[in-house]
C-alpha cells in the first residue's frame with residue numbers, strides 16, 4: 001500500500017491570480033492561473049452566491065435546499081476593474097474580488113462600512129481517500145462579532161468561540177453541547193457593527209463551522225467533499241437575513257391546519273386501543289384542551305410500516321373516527337427502515353422495483369432498526385418518493401389518520417458504531433448519483449418530502465401535517481419538527497428553549513421539544529415549567545418514553561393538572577395570534593420566535609441573552625428554568641411592556657426581578673399591541689367562535705398589529721379566501737384611536753370584537769365608531785374598559801378626560 005504519497009502531503013492549496021474574467025448576465029466568472037474558478041451570482045441586491053471549482057469546470061448545479069420559488073432580481077449591477085480588484089456594486093452591496101488571490105471583501109453600499117472579509121478565503125485540500133476536495137473557507141472574525149443559527153445545536157445561542165459539526169445523528173439523551181445531533185442546517189448569521197449578514201454553506205457533506213474557536217480572529221467553515229458553495233445574505237437587520245435565507249430555502253408551502261397549532265399528546269407508546277381512549281377521554285373529562293393523539297411504533301405489526309397490529313387495534317378506521325368525533329386527530333409514526341420479510345408487501349414491492357439503497361459493490365444496505373434487519377428506500381430517487389407517497393393512501397384516505405411522524409431518518413441504524421449507513425452506500429440524488437457521504441444529511445429531508453407529498457394527495461382537501469426528526473436546510477417547506485430524544489432535567493428545559501429559538505432563526509419556526517423530557521421522568525414542577533415554555537413553541541407536544549412512567553398533564557397531582565390546564569388554555573386563547581404569526585412566517589419567512597438579538601440587535605445587551613424571547617410581534621416571555629424558583633431576573637428589551645397578569649408597565653432596557661410562582665410565568669405584552677384571542681376550546685373547531693377578544697394595550701404613540709384568519713384548514717386561503725385585518729393604534733394623552741383595514745375575501749363566523757383596553761390613562765367620555773357617537777356602553781373592571789363593537793369597524797375613537 002502506498003501511504004506517503006505526494007498527494008497526502010500537499011496540504012492546503014489556495015487560488016492564484018486571476019487571469020480571466022467573464023460576465024454572463026447576473027453571473028460573473030473569475031478564473032485563476034491554477035484552474036480555480038469563482039462563479040459569483042447576484043441573486044438579489046442583498047444576496048450573492050459564491051461557488052468555486054478547482055478543476056476549471058463545475059459539476060451539475062443541483063441543490064435540495066434552494067427552492068424554485070426563491071425571489072431573484074436586483075435593481076442595480078455594476079462591475080468595475082481597478083488595479084487590484086474587480087468591484088461589483090449592487091444597490092445594497094459592494095464586493096471586492098482581489099486579482100491577486102480571489103480574496104473577497106464585502107461592504108455596505110450605502111455607508112461603505114466593511115461587513116465581511118476573507119481571511120485566507122477559499123482554500124482546499126485534495127481528498128486523498130475519496131477524490132475531489134476538502135473545501136474550506138476562512139473569514140476574518142472581528143472583535144465583538146457575534147454568531148447565531150445552525151439549527152438544533154444545544155449550545156449557547158451565541159456561537160462565538162465554538163466549533164460545530166453538521167452530520168445528522170441519532171442522539172438519544174444528548175446533553176448540553178452534544179454535537180452533532182439530529183439536524184444539519186449549515187446557515188449562520190454574523191452580527192458586527194450593528195449590521196447582520198448571513199452565510200448559507202449549501203453543501204450536504206459532513207461540514208464544520210469554527211466561530212473564532214481555533215483562532216480568535218478567524219471564522220471558518222469547511223466540508224469533506226463537494227463544492228465550496230455559499231450564499232452571502234445581507235440584512236443589515238438580522239430579521240431580514242433570516243427572512244432572505246428562508247426565502248432562498250423555502251417557506252412552508254402551506255399553512256398548517258389550525259388544529260396542528262393546538263396541544264398534542266404523545267407517548268412511546270399508547271396501546272392497545274382502550275389505552276388510547278382512556279387517555280383521550282381523560283383529557284375531555286378533566287377539560288384539558290387537546291387536539292392530537294399519537295401512535296408510536298407499537299401500533300404496527302412487528303414494526304412494519306403501513307401495517308396495524310390487529311390484536312391491539314382491531315379496527316383502526318373505527319377508532320380513528322371515534323377519536324375524530326371527540327375532536328382528536330390521530331398522528332401515526334412511520335420510520336424509514338423496511339423490515340426484511342418476503343411476506344410483507346411493502347418490502348416485496350420495493351425489492352421488486354429496486355427502490356432500496358445499495359452498497360457500493362451491489363449488496364443492499366442492511367441495517368437494524370426497531371423491526372430488526374431492514375432495507376431502506378432511497379428517498380433521493382424521485383420515483384421512490386412517488387412510490388412512498390402512494391403508500392399513504394390507506395392510512396390517510398381510508399383510515400383517516402391526519403398526520404404522519406417521520407422518525408429515525410438521520411438515517412439511524414442500531415448496533416453499529418457510526419449509528420448510520422456506511423459511507424459507501426449509493427444514492428440517486430435526483431439523477432446525480434453519489435455516495436452516502438453526500439446524501440446522508442439530506443436523507444431525512446427527502447423522506448419527509450415524500451411523506452408530505454403522500455399526505456398532500458390523500459388528505460386533500462385538508463392540509464397535510466408532517467413531523468420529522470432529521471432535517472437539512474429547506475426541510476421547513478414540508479414539515480414540522482421536534483428536537484429528538486431529550487431528558488427530563490432542568491438543563492434540558494434550558495436546551496429546549498434555546499433550540500426552539502435557534503431553529504426559528506435558522507428558518508425553521510415550526511419546532512418544539514418533547515415536553516417534560518423523553519428519557520427519564522420529570523417531577524411535577526419541571527413538567528409544569530416545561531408546559532409553560534411549550535405554549536410558545538409552534539409545535540406543542542408532550543412526548544415521553546413509556547418505560548419511564550406516565551407523563552400526562554394529570555400524572556403529577558391536582559395542583560399541576562390545574563396549572564397545566566390554565567397554560568394550555570392560554571395557548572388556545574392565543575391561537576389567532578399564533579396563526580397570524582404563522583401566516584407571516586409562510587408569507588415573508590418572518591420567524592415566529594424571536595430571540596432578543598433578533599428583536600433588537602442594536603442593543604448590545606441582547607447579544608448574549610438566551611432565555612427571553614419575543615413570540616410573534618408583541619409577546620415577551622421568559623421561562624423559569626430553575627427548581628423551587630419563585631421568580632427570576634430577566635432582561636426587558638428597550639420599550640414599555642405590560643405584565644399580562646397585573647397590567648403593570650415595565651420600562652425596558654434593563655434587567656429586573658419578576659415574581660413568578662409555579663402557577664405563573666413571566667409574560668409581557670409590548671405597549672400599543674392588540675392581541676386577538678379566541679374563547680377556550682377543548683379542541684380547534686369545538687365551538688363556533690361568536691366573539692373575538694382584542695386585548696388592546698394603550699400606548700402614547702403608534703403601533704401596528706395584525707389578525708389573519710381563514711377557514712383554518714383547506715386550500716381556499718390560497719385563492720384569496722382569507723381575511724387580514726391590520727390595526728393601527730394611535731394613543732394620545734386623552735385619546736385612543738384604532739383604525740382597521742381589511743384585506744381578503746374571507747368572512748369569519750363571528751360578528752363582534754370584544755375590545756379590552758388595558759392601561760388607559762383617561763376616563764372615557766365619548767366613544768365614536770366610524771365617526772358616529774355611540775352610547776357609552778362599556779364595562780369597567782380592574783382598570784380594563786371593555787366594549788363590544790361590530791368587527792367591520794374602520795375607526796374606533798375614544799375620547800376622554802384626563
Ligand code: GLC
Pocket residue numbers: 267268296297333407408469484485543544545
Ligand atoms: C425514537 C424517537 C422517539 C420515539 C422512539 C420510538 O427514539 O426519537 O420519539 O418515541 O424512537 O419510536
